[in-house]
């Protein structure tokens with residue numbers, strides 16, 4: 001999942017990759033903090049986009065992944081968002097994980113305003129004809145890249 005950032009006031013951009021491990025490591029927050037440190041960005045000025053990735057409907061995870069998100073939610077402050085908003089138990093030790101919502105929560109906790117966060121709402125697994133999906137291809141996939149730049 002690509003995360004894209006622009007700071008229109010400081011004329012700075014940022015980009016990071018947030019799969020489930022990156023989400024647990026709060027890479028969105030790390031990117032915001034890096035932009036603050038390197039460019040003097042105020043998180044409230046940042047415009048962020050959560051790019052295409054697997055949707056909650058397609059993303060089944062096991063206990064080892066679910067447990068790390070429960071631990072993150074137990075120790076972090078995500079605007080009181082209950083863990084049930086991102087993790088749905090399916091039975092048999094399986095869960096559905098909503099990475100879009102989890103990353104939105106991480107960005108909001110880092111000070112990005114909710115009205116400045118856009119979720120593309122495009123699932124890679126539902127759209128394998130034009131996006132690579134690890135799950136849809138059974139691992140026989142390519143990659144896709146996300147780029148952001150400032151114009152003169």
Ligand SMILES: [Zn+2]
Nearest residue numbers: 055058123126
């Ligand atoms: Zn999907």
